[in-house]
Amino acid sequence: MTTPPRAAATRAAAISESVRMGRNSARAETEAALARIAAGNPALNAFVSVDEAAALAGADAVDRRLATGETLPLAGVPVAVKDTIWVAGRRVTQGSRLFADFHAPADAIAVERLRAAGAVIVGMTNSSEFACKGVTTNPLFGPTRHPQDPSLTPGGSSGGPAVAVAAGLVPLALGTDAGGSSRRPPAHVGVVGFKPSFGAIPYGPGYAEPFTGIAVMAPIAADVADAALMFKALCGPDPRDPESVAVAPADTLPPKSLTVAYSPRLGLDAPIDEDVRQAVEQAVDTLERAGVRIVRRDPSWPAGVTETALMPLQHAGLAALYGDAFRRDPARFDPDIAMQIERGLTLTGPEVAAAQLLGVKVARALAAFFTDIDLLIGPTAPCVAWPLDRLGPETIGGQAVPPRAHAVFTPLFNHAKVPALSLPCGTGRAGLPVGLQVIAPRGQDRRVLRFAAFIETLLAAGGRGLAG
Structure with a gap:
């Protein structure tokens, strides 16, 4: 190494x-x-x-x-x-x-x-x-x-x-x-x-x-x-992008005045490796010892929500953009991408619409979660890096898993349109890095950055005597 x-x-x-x-x-x-x-x-x-x-x-x-x-x-x-x-x-x-x-x-x-x-x-x-x-x-x-x-x-x-x-x-x-x-x-x-x-x-x-x-x-x-x-x-809106928006100004609330929810699996029924769990737990313990108000609470996601249930949007998008080229010459594509395009070409309108509606429900569920919570923290990924020749680790948390199981803890926050940051919080097996994810309501980007900087400083100092 x-x-x-x-x-x-x-x-x-x-x-x-x-x-x-x-x-x-x-x-x-x-x-x-x-x-x-x-x-x-x-x-x-x-x-x-x-x-x-x-x-x-x-x-x-x-x-x-x-x-x-x-x-x-x-x-x-x-x-x-x-x-x-x-x-x-x-x-x-x-x-x-x-x-x-x-x-x-x-x-x-x-x-x-x-x-x-x-x-x-x-x-x-x-x-x-x-x-x-x-x-x-x-x-x-x-x-x-x-x-x-x-x-x-x-x-x-x-x-x-x-x-x-x-x-x-x-x-x-x-x-x-x-x-x-x-x-x-x-x-x-x-x-x-x-x-x-x-x-x-x-x-x-x-x-x-x-x-x-x-x-x-x-x-x-x-x-x-x-x-x-x-x-x-x-950051900041531009008329050339009609979906661009302004975000909230700098958050002046001291980090220790915020209510921070810690969810070990971010409300999902997903396995996590023990080394990753321990690294994240140690970081959360450090925050608690420093006086941060941590509550154990999971987001409550809509029934049936998984990344798999939302993936028709990506597959349909790929098919819409590149389906004609795929039909002409499938060999021009990465085989894994070709499989996604092929799947997209078979989807029905109701299947794609169902995924779109589920994404909206995800955004509403997380917005409700943040009505009395300022920040959410949890793992960025359930495992450390894996061998180069595989799409994902074969097991996580001692369970056999599909290739995308390593990605489970990030996509819902895209559908919710909220800010989310990953920062190093320790190491797992073989000294490989582990990430802690910090999430806030949409528009509170500077709150995420300020609190992540606080975590970073606290972890670097070993949790000793930081005010804020």
Whole structure:
């Protein structure tokens, strides 16, 4: 087992301050990131393309803007972008042979805002095909490997962005999350993944989403402060995205004044590995010893709710977008994605409508739960990382499970459209990271970030004497 070559100097806040204060330059930071990628990426396959000339040109533009007196909150910070998000002029493939030669005609609004804040886009990072699979591999680029053990997967679909941050190649990455894609991989590799409220960060222009109405742009960072810094640069409505919304201002309530519900399985009848359960319980115990008001309470979900019951939406979306291409040449697709498209082509209208209605019930059930609860915490995933050649672990909690059992604790929060963040809370077997998930009502994104920062500081201090 190897240790990720993460360097403390690569934190985004420190880079931005150094560049803004003139102690370093955006070009120097970009050159350093490009060198780290060249050295570390071959063993990881986190990046699928890097445009050095474009990155350096972007860095030089940042240095010129600073020289004219601009204030740039992400000045010179190298950022990786998931290979499903449009970056103008860059090859953006969705990990699909259908788009192997596609170059984006425009920036996504989130990328545009990264550039406006002074960030430098250094490259595109790996994803499963169409971001519709729980591991990061695809027909074009193959698998992304876990930075602590190359025989393991980081999960998916945002495994490339998560590994790029965990391995210290870049301090920030932009992923997407329609079912946990930017929370589970960060949990598996020991970084922070933040799924904002639906609409908090404008979406598009870009590829159509198979899972409409729940997908979000998701900051991935080495710590909560950097995730919050990135979110601040990206959030806020834009008229080009009619579903974009404003979120609540900074939450001034002290963390210890909040009522925090802890649900060991997030209200679901799902197995969890003992090492993960223990790591999460220890973190919750630390919060209680520090004076946080914890109540044991499970969300009450609608009858029959499972990820399987909601998956017709993804399958139908894939079939609508790519069904014709699949009929012409099924071999062009990842076999696992082909199975989803094939399933989508067989669904009836009532089956798809039933899944849509269930998603609405999920959102209403969680909104009711939050009427007297400020935050919900629980595990991000029920297991640590598993072997690279499998869609999921064969057993969880001592039970034989289907391939998607590792994903059970994240998707409902997408359908509820609420903010949810995963942060490291300890380790399980073989020292592999475990993630704790923090969830709040829709629009309370800054409450999630503030409380997650409190948890992070508390765990780093061993739970000793923090006020708040």
